[in-house]
Amino acid sequence: MTRGKDVRAAADVPCRLLEAVPSLDGGDADTGNMLIQGDNLDALKSLLPYYKGAVKCIYIDPPYNTRSAFEHYDDNLEHSQWLAMIYPRLVMLRDLLAEDGSIWVSIDDNEGHYLKVIMDEVFGRRNFISNVIWQKIYTVKNSARHLSEMHDHILVYSKDVDSWSINLLPRSKELNASYTNPDADPRGPWTTNAVQARNFYGAGTYEITSPEGRSFMPPSGTYWRVSKETFDRLNSEGRVWWGRDGSSIPRIKRYLSEVKQGVVPASMWFHSEAGQNAQAKAEVRSLLDDAPVFGTPKPEKLMERILVLASNPGDLVLDSFLGSGTTAAVAHKMGRRWIGIEMGDHAETHCKPRLDKVIAGEQGGVSEAVGWTGGGGYRFYRLGAAVFDADGHIADGIAFATLAAHVWFSETGTPFTGAGDTPMLGMHDGMAYALLYNGILGDRSVSGGNVLTAPLLSRLRDESGWDGPMTVYGEWSKLGAARLKEGGVTFKQTPYDVRAR
Structure with missing residues (x-):
């Protein structure tokens, strides 16, 4: 396929019907969640008339284009086929994305850098947010030929960087535990910051006297962070800690109630906080019994983190490479609406059984962490006939x-x-x-x-x-x-x- 055809491919996809299959619905089918079986390019085109600009968070885990991706492998041919596959899908995903939405794409080094260039073109370079590094493996492989590969990339783009904002991560119990209240301060738990610093903040140097009459000057090579007037005010308000004996070098109190009630996310995600491949495979095995496990499913903790950062309860989440159903399962547990697309038998053999167990209240993955106890449902769809015939006329039987x-x-x-x-x-x-x-x-x-x-x-x-x-x-x-x-x-x-x- 030529470059020009790649770019025009999305416009040439026929609009097909989405046919409901009530016998395969799960739970309460009227919740608006959709599980679609069929080629994701056709399915995305069929969703556009109903969901253009409506999706808050898109996550996809497309084929990584390792040497097993195509039956007859040729390096240059395979690479061009992969690019031709991903380009029109990204175009349609962009059209489905809300103005304040974001897309998160998992990839490895086989196509990661090429994908970055394509996404710059489709979404705009200014809308690039980050390349998140996720530690997918936590043990070194001694069998590695050169370096033991331990991470994947997650490329993050907004639809419009001026409209999008990221949520903060919840503060951990360990982080909050560093705040105490040994002096029964009515403002609640606090920790302290040093009043001295190596950088000059304009406050300069001046003498500070403790309640016990001990004098302090900033240590050699440092300065006070705040002016004398500000320090005196903080001291009068009880916001300075002089130690338990009242004569230690002063420190300024920082109250838990005054800090951000969340943590700014970093671009490096370790397995301890976002899960890893072995954990993901164990989750799938526990839910799907004897069904073959995908080679690289993603753990529920990884999806939980993405959805915390990129969506809120009630928002619409889309995954057009649904695989074993992780995105839909976690979105369901977290109170998001969702659309999942998976081709072939996997929609029935992997996604449906997993989602049915989620509805029944299964307690694996992130269930306990998010307080999941069951409920909800989805409608099952298959791709039907094209709305238009080969000549572009309305096909017979269109409702x-x-x-x-x-x-x-x-x-x-x-x-x-x-x-x-x-x-x-x-x-x-x-x-x-x-x-x-x-x-x-x-x-x-x-x-x-x-x-x-x-x-x-x-x-x-x-x-x-x-x-x-x-x-x-x-x-x-x-x-x-x-x-x-x-x-x-x-x-x-x-x-x-x-x-x-």
């Missing part, structure tokens, strides 16, 4: 709601949130949109239903209460060009004026 979502998305570029049970689809930027299709009005006769007539136009305006500009899709119109112009109506004929791409 009104499906075409309505496509028409709305093609006209407005926004996801369709209407009920899909009325010809009036909604208003956007001062324009109303209506679709006359598939007998939506219960009248398939020539004088009604799918044909725009003067009485039908009046009915549309009366029922919607809208007298401004209107775009109407239908089989044909009985109103002439002059009448349409006078009524502020743009008529578009189905199927010819419905854009297939």
